[in-house]
Amino acid sequence: MIEHMDEIYPPSPEFVAQAKVDAKKYEEWYAASVADPEAFWGEHGKRLDWIKPYTKVKNTTFAYPDVSIKWFEDGVLNAAANCIDRHLEKRGDQTAIIWEPDDPNAEARHITYRELHEEVCKFANVLKGLGIGKGDRVVIYLPMIPEAAYAMLACARIGAIHSVVFAGFSPEALGSRIDDCGAKLVITADEAPRGGRITPLKANADEARKHHGDHVKCLVVERTGADVPMVEGQDFSYSKLRAEASAECPPEPMGAEDPLFILYTSGSTGKPKGVLHTTGGYLVYASMTHEYTFDYHDGDIFWCTADVGWVTGHSYIVYGPLANGATTLMFEGVPTYPDAGRFWAVIDKHKVNQFYTAPTAIRALMGKGLEYVEPYDLSSLKVLGTVGEPINPEAWIWYHKHIGKERCPIVDTWWQTETGGHMITPLPGAIPTKPGSATKPFFGVQPVVLDPQTGEEITSIEAEGVLCIKDSWPGQMRTVFGDHKRFVETYFSQYKGYYFSGDGCRRDADGYYWITGRVDDVLNVSGHRMGTAEIESALVAHPKVAEAAVVGFPHPVKGQGIYCYVTLMAGEEYTDELREELRQWVRKEIGPIATPDYIQWAPGLPKTRSGKIMRRILRKIAENDFSNLGDTSTLADPSVVEELIQNRMNR
Ligand code: WT7
Secondary structure (H helix, E strand, O other): OOOOOOOOEOOOHHHHHHOOOOHHHHHHHHHHHHHOHHHHHHHHHHHOOOOEOOOOOEEEEOOOOOOEEEEOOOOEEOHHHHHOHHHHHHHOOOEEEEEEOOOOOOOOEEEEHHHHHHHHHHHHHHHHHOOOOOOOEEEEEOOOOHHHHHHHHHHHHHOOEEEEOOOOOOHHHHHHHHHHHOOOEEEEEOOEEEOOEEEOHHHHHHHHHHHOOOOOEEEEEOOOOOOOOOOOOOEEEHHHHHHHOOOOOOOOOEEOOOEEEEEEEOOOOOOOEEEEEEOHHHHHHHHHHHHHHOOOOOOOEEEEOOOOOOHHHHHHHHHHHHHOOOEEEEEOOOOOOOOOOHHHHHHHHHOOOEEEEOHHHHHHHHOOOHHHOOOOOOOOOOEEEEEOOOOOHHHHHHHHHHHOOOOOOEEEEEOOHHHOOOOEOOOOOOOOEOOOOOEOEOOOOOEEEEOOOOOOEOOOOOEEEEEEEOOOOOOOOOEEOOOHHHHHHHHHOOOOOOEEEEEEEEEOOOOOEEEEEEOOOEEEEOOEEEEHHHHHHHHHOOOOEEEEEEEEEEEOOOEEEEEEEEEEOOOOOOOHHHHHHHHHHHHHHOOHHHOOOEEEEOOOOOEEOOOOEOHHHHHHHHOOOOOOOOOOOOEOOOHHHHHHHHOOOOO
16 A cells, blocks of 8 residues: 555535535535436536527437437537626626736736636637638647637637647647648747747747648737748738727627537547537536636636646636636746746745646656745645646645645546546545545546456446446537547447546545556656557658557656657667657657657567567566566567567666
């Protein structure tokens, strides 16, 4: 047993007394939500403003191959109006977005709901002026600046479908996403300052468009004011168009099942999938989870440190908080610039009440020492959250003690790009926490643990197996953009009748869920999800590489690191220079987050007689655990394994 894993941390009586949901209410609501989802969600769907109220609530089936998911299907609404307009009367002068720039000495900005309304309307009119309308796809490739939120909401306002691409992705990755979704427009910035360094976003966007549809227009937000090349009729300056744009733009009435956004995420095979979320169910779910998971109260300052390029930023920087009329903090920088105290300085500066970050950041900051925490007043904090990967109990305890001062409940939220919002998470006033456990399901979520071999549900309380979900919830993705078959095959074919998450898990005697990590070929590096297949195809795209196999290995800060086995073309020389060249190559092909930690030369890879690479063995070698490689009798050439062990990267 790992230290602290068997400890239980109940919320304090003071916390419970002010919490929106206590243990009794959780039990009641949860029971009601699974006994009669129609009635439960029919009621909670009313948290939004509907232009035309729904009469149908749930119309969903997981039956293979006829999977179909519809929520609130005859309702009509607009997401941007729900995030902005409906708050104007009561909170026009309240801050909607606090923007903290990369440079700690530059001025932070406070954008009120009224200003947000004006900015989003102007942005929406600029988009219309560029010919964007309902159903068109718009790629957003921006730094963490308020304009990123304006752009998303402007798309939502006119019914365009946004696809945000993380600004750390390479031109190549950007280009393939522009291609896949058939974007008409890319919104970018001249440059992106981050951690004191500059990324040339416009130049990246130009390069991306060179290979992929140079007919795609480009709208350029001025962030640094750098002089970037602009092509007449093709590239447009946002500040110029904004100056002429009207501040009135009526929100487009959208069907609940009209698409809101596409977000690309990695799977175990093939290129990244365009996860499609629709309007009504997503917004109900994002706003409801934001309110209850974080016990958000009116007037609280909420900070999620994710980038808007990930689903966490969509649901918990933009849509969830703004739908709730919250004040949401947007941070342009990184946790370690100008030093490892930045997060704590920002919490102190803006009096943050709920703070939501990733375990990898906690581990990295924990290693820098308490001298970076101690100077700051963290007494505004009420709830702490984590997301993205399992949190190791040691990091949990550090977070609890030194950031939460043993006062703040920690919500370890398990969910996915596909799920739209939290699925398994403690509600802070209701569920005593255990370090490293995501604890219990959110309302309406029915997790099941299946035996991976038989596919049977394990019904005993204590269970270990693969994590599936039994029935639909409103925030669920609806399809893979342009490839519904891939959606059905990826999530519903292996275990019939269930949504398959791709994660393994354990359920303990108290019915708590412990996520044990991916059971497929997906890596989680610093909370970033990556397909081994993507990195492999980047490697084999290099002219000297014949074959590559990529696996993860445990990494003390990143959670998982990237370990690559590479076979070169006949006649090529295996040198250290080439090893470094390949690391840089992958970095350039995908982005810095995909940079391999280790590349091991592998003149031969362990394959079955039918030619399938035995990753299980490669994983063991990368983990430095080659004493028990399991059954190797099906290998075509067992001597390959011995050679790989001899030449493994020493760590
Ligand atoms: C994968 C989804 C959804 C937010 C960010 C990641 C892992 C996520 C947890 C957690 C253990 C977690 C899973 C999941 N994951 N949260 N609290 N405990 N693992 O979204 O990029 O779609 O990745 O992240 O493996 O499948 P994503």
